[in-house]
Amino acid sequence: MTMDTDYQLTRNAFGRLVLTTAAGDVCEGVVPVRAFPIAAPGEGISLVGPDGHEAGWIERLDQLPAPQRQLVEEELGRREFMPQIRRIRSVSSFATPSTWQVDTDRGATSLVLWGEEFIRRLGKSGLLIEDSHGIHFLVRDINGLDLASRKLLDRFL
Amino acid sequence: MKSPLAAEPWRSEALAHLSGGESLEAGLTLDLDEALRYGRGLLVVTDRRLLARFPGRTEWQEWPYRRGLQLLHHDHAGVGGLELQDESARLGGWRFTIGNNPAALRLVDAFERQLESHLTGRPAERPEEDACPKCGAPLDGEGECPVCAREIHAPPSTRTLLRLGRFARPYRWPLFWGFVLTLASTAAAMVPPYLSMPLMDDVLIPYQNGKPIDVDLVMLLLGGLLGAALVAWGLGWARTYILSLVAEHIGKDLRTVTFEHLMGLSLEYYGGKRTGDLMARIGSESDRICQFLSVQVLDFATDVLMIAMTAVILFSISPWLALVTLLPLPFIAWMIQLVRDRLRNGFEKADRIWSEVTNVLADTIPGVRVVKAFAQERRETQRFRAANAINLTVNDRVNRVWSLFSPTVTLLTEIGLLVVWAFGIWQVSQDQITVGVLTAFLAYITRFYTRLDSMSRIVSSTQRAASSAKRLFDILDHVSSVPEPASPQRLPEVKGRIELDDVAFRYGNRSVLRGVDLAIAPGEMIGLVGHSGSGKTTLVNLICRFYDVTEGAIRLEGIDIRQLAVADYRRNIGLVLQEPFLFFGTVADNIAYGKPEATREEVVAAARAAHAHEFILRLPQGYDSLVGERGQGLSGGERQRISIARALLIDPRILILDEATSSVDTETEKEIQKALDNLVRGRTTIAIAHRLSTLRKADRLVVMDRGRIVEVGNHDELMAREGAYYRLYQAQARNVDVEETGEDLPRIEHKAKGQ
Known part of the structure; x- marks a missing residue:
């Protein structure tokens, strides 16, 4: 077709x-x-x-x-609604469920991560993060994030 | 009645825009704008109009009620939307994230009620106050239960290990005695260095100065040394034995409780987890905790006691020397603290990676036929190698920190000894202490620092155990999404009347079922038909209460099934799945799975009715034949008949057949069909079948399409209507593959089958 x-x-x-x-x-x-x-x-x-x-x-x-x-x-x-995470400002805890404050390409928001298994790897450096409502957040390239965000993220990977 | 809107944060903002006498009926916080960027807006329904403030703007827009207005709700991939339109055009649209969906649905409800009342002039009826379907607490204005939401979103405490106390409680007396023994054995171990003092000052040094050796004194002191060693040995043995015993028991309890909890969780939980990971958690993680409790904590407690006692003794002998000796201690403690964090992250990471490795195994081994058929062994090996390589890198990184740690402690020990030697020699030269005191000090602190070294190991083992405990408590903290009601209603005699009242179900951000209404009479047989992905299996899963409905209610004999104890309710349901699962055990055990106390006669009768009796007798050990994990050695039809016998034996009022005959050939299907006819008789039956011919006996057929019921009626009626069923039937009659819709199958449907 x-x-x-x-x-x-x-x-x-x-x-x-x-x-x-x-x-x-x-x-x-x-x-x-x-x-x-x-x-x-x-x-x-x-x-x-x-x-x-x-x-x-x-x-x-x-x-x-x-x-x-x-x-x-x-x-x-x-x-389409798949906010791209630009920066992770803070996380409430390193144990899940954890509430993240993030900056996305669609503005600042927060998301609740149920568990590490809701972070899916995409290719070499991409991540797809599903929050408690089933909204998917995209990280196109981990290396594109700033150091602080990477450090926070690393605790969940 | 307290208005449910009273506590809304947006309430004051909305009220400021109402005119006199106007009342606020419902509101919705908009958190997205038209272009789906985050922003705060507000949509409000009053008794006169619809009011909106778009996100990012300050001015308000209004639409007074008039004929033809329609507020439409839709949602897709985590975004909900409301569209306002009249007969000719779209008037406005709003977006919000799915978390606000319940509030949006209530807003639509309120809008429709107010519009209706405005048009007819009759006062709008008040809606019932919403209560949480799980715990019964009143919902807040956003449609969330404040109680449940708090429970779910609170992260588990980081002091996870303390929570193991709950498991230690039953063993507090053995633990107490273990502690007393630890105290005593540590004290006994303190004696030998102390005795070295008189041995040096009263025996050896006088001998060097020309005095003969006092044999009695030497015998006494040596006897004391031997005695102390023997006592320490005996006490140490008793303490280790008692405490290991306790630790094993705690480990056992931990495993059992975790498994028990796991069994209580809904299918939704299993859908999101991998088998390998869960197995690792219950197996090796609890083992690690057990190790930690029995060996490492014990050692650590001994070390702390040893240090405390040593410090006391040292100070009592010579305060100044003691001070110098203990000086490096805070420094080492600080260093330990410093490394602690790094190591914990590293170990947690190593654990996660480790379950990645086991996950590859759990994926590949059961699917080995597919791997081989597509000749992808090399690729799976590659995947395993990659997981292993990551595991290696992560562990390497941890080990780099860790390996630096131990030698540093050793170095500090040596330096500490050096300081004591230097200060000691100086003090001896000043005649402030004797050579014996210095010897005793050196003997003490050699042990002392060794203990510090081993104590520093507790850092890593505590962290490891803490992350293990966290992963176990992750399971234990998970609240079942199919919760037991706090005060379950008693189920009256079940006749099999089931009502589905405006049922909707959402899985993740996919809306799987919407607005399903169906009343099933006792003894009626319902056939569910539709394309794959139309929601048939989901509907059946909801009726079994493997999941709870997102909206609406399912009632058995007029009682909401969420108000019944889960086990009580399920006792009335017999389930026959497409791929029957046989547990490892005998054929008889498998048939009696749902009713272990069944007599042999009952088992045989059920097998006869299921047309399984004869082939069972052909097996080498008859009913005592062992069947494997997936019933190896039995054909699909045979396994299916065993599972039918299993359902027959519990004599359920409600029977659910989920594609019970679709995985077998036509010949076998006839056999199974005969068995099923026996099963169905007199029971409320809900059958899903891909082959429409197997549903001939159904009283009513329910045709589903994309999560909705589109047609209901018997075969002839539906054929006469020439609708969806007619097309399905024609397609099958022509032996053409039924066309598939563009929608894919929701993942849960796969997970639910054959489990």
Whole structure:
């Protein structure tokens, strides 16, 4: 189900995305979903209809014409929530559950870590941290954090 | 009635924006803005309108109630959202993290009630006050139970080792005697150096000065030395024996209690843990604690006593020399303190890495068929090597600190001795002390510093034991997410009436079930059908109370199952899984698993009814044949029939069949089906089946799709309707693979099966 250029993607008055395929099928309320949100966020974006079925597939985001790409990016921005940790300001304790005060790319917040096993390694230097509500926090590169954050983090690894 | 909103932090802010006579109905703290950045905002429902202050802004927006307004709730991947719209367009939208979800749902409720009342003119009905489903305490405005939340989020105390005291309590008398013996044996060990003083001053030095040796005195002193050594030996033996015994007992209790607690935890806990890690915790960690208690603490106590007694003796002999001798002590203590922290982190890390190594084993060995089939032995070896390499690096780092530590203490000891020699010789030359005193001092402090050296080892063993204890208490502190009610209701005679009332279930940040309503009559057979991932197994897990519902309630005979004692409730449920699990033991033991007191006649009757009797008789030892971990030597169908017999034997009112026939061929399925027909008779049955043909006998079929019930009815009705069931049926009849939805299977479904 590759996406050619002969389709329409628009936003209706209710703020939902409407997909009109080349064959003329109209699918209202499609939702873009990244297939590889961490490994390859810019590749493989599925447009899923309200019935849960795939209505379209975008091979690469940067191959989309600008207005449609903007629509998709907007929609992704409104749905995707994986704050990237920039700095760990403090942790309540080194024993879990532990409450962390963190700075993320989406502002400062706190998270509750249930246990060390909720920190998942991604590749060589990335981490995915799941908090008590199931929200995932991303650390793209441990070595990119400042020394104090790294020291705190190291106690849990 | 006290308003549930009274304690809200945002309340005063919201009140300032209400006009006279307007009342506050519900509120929601928004912690995300439109672009999903963190920020504080507020959404409020009053009896006249919806009021909002967007995060990061100060001005308020309002939407008075009017026809056509709709407030829609959705959530995805940890973010909840509310959208306000009318017939023609979207009016506004708000975002919040999932922690605020209960408050959001209450807000939507309040909105709908107030809107309804505004349109109809009837006063809005008051909602029931929310109570925590776990402990019954009233919830705060954010929908969280203040009691449960505090319990869960408080980290375990860092003074974990003291908590082992709870396990030491039953043994306080043996412990007391052990301590007395320690005291006595240490005192006995103090005698020999003391005797070296008269030996030097009254025997050897006078002899050098020309006096003959006083044989009687020598005999007396040597006798004293021998006696002291013998007494110290005897006392030491008794003390070590008593205390080791106690430590073993404590270790045993610790293991048992931990396992018992582990068994009480819900499947949710097991879903998030790896077997290797849990096994290591209960096995080796408790062993390490035991070692610590029996050997290391004991040694340490002896050392402390020894040092205290030595100090007293030294001061009584010569205060000045004693002062010089004890001078390095605070310095060493400070050094120990310094290294303590580093070592603890290192050891904790080493432990975590170690369970990583065992995890590779626990992953690979059970999956060895897959490894071999895909010829990935090399890759698994590589993985194991990598885990080992990390283990090595971490241990190397710890050892670097640790190895520096011991020689430093030894060096300090030597320096200390040097100081005592120098100061002692000076004092002897000034005739302030005798040579005997100096000899005694040297004898004492040689022991003394050796003890300091061994005492410094307690640092590492305490840290190791503390981290072991922490990991054990991690299990013990875990509150079951399927808690026992404080005062369980008595279950009346169970007929098998089950009601699901607006049930929703969330796993992590995935919403697995939503708005499920279903009433099941006693004796009715319900067939659950739907694609994989549609929530069938989750629904069954909820009915078994392997998990608790996130919202709504499940009732048995009109009683919320959360108010029943878990064991009482489950006694009424028979479960037959897709992959039956047979424990190591005889066939008879396995059949009688749910009712160990069953007689042999009952076992045979159950086996007959399950069509298992004949093949069991064909086994070499009949009912006494041993079956292995996964029932090696038995075919899938045979194992399944044993598990059906197991369910039959407890004679449950409610029966749950989770894909009971889907892992066997059609021929075997017929056999099993016959067995199942016996089982189902007269019981409330909930059956999940991939093959729709196996559900022909069902009174009603419930079709599920993406966490919701989409159709209910019997086969003919649903076929006539030509809806979701019709499509499923057609797809199977055409022998085409049922199309899969884009959604993947939630992880818990795998975990729950076959356990």
